[in-house]
Amino acid sequence: MDHVFLAQGPVPVMVERFLGSWFRRWPELRCASGEDDSDGVFSPWAPGLEGASADTGSLLIARDEEMEANWDRSGYVLDERDEGPLALHYVPAGWQSLPMVPQKDPYGHVGFRYEPYDITVVGAGLYLFTLITPDDSAFTRAAVDTLLLSFSSTALRR
Template identity: 35%
Template structure:
């Protein structure tokens, strides 16, 4: 059963600090959260000393509590009775020097006239691809996850 929806973002580094910022903020929402970082043992609580487990790339799983973990095993990344779901964060270096994208919002700012989407080429060095797996794109929970990740990546 395939569940969840991937949201891909591109951000500059330092990626380990930005991902740690997201996990710490999310830990305030889920005080009993367990965090599993592939290759660094099983799930356990998050603390600042785990920053060294994050590097240039990682796959990270966040689970609110044991009840959510049981739900995850049966229903994947679908919302549970509390309208929340486990999260998966994956990131790695963006090795391509450029990528073609379509601007769906005016990158020059609002109010400069009528805007229609257009193609742009993003050229940069030192970027990372971040994939957030959440249950869907429409739920309040998923929107809050993406908003928190954008805030963490942008330094807000």
């Protein structure tokens, strides 16, 4: 499943926070560059190791060597622990503004029927993040929630 997010902030900080959260869950966390021209070699990740050094990149994320090995055979599937591999891709938004139609009321009104209408997102320093996960599950929802927390403004303060 692809989950696409629009976020603002320093990419290295957001990626570090995301990986740090997963490291607490997966102490044997392993990462590899997901870039097409990379060698795709996984290595252990630890807090403080640079996860993202550029504004554009891709990371493949596995719990341990076993998940890494099974990824090639099985792809994005949940294992016997109901966990699966993740991939995170990020690029700067290549536009100054983006027209869209929100599916929910952007003002959060309660008690009124919402009729979707056009809005335009405008901002500087915006990035598109794509989180690839196994099918919808509690694990996938935890990965999405963790990434969203990594984007929050309070999470960006060091």
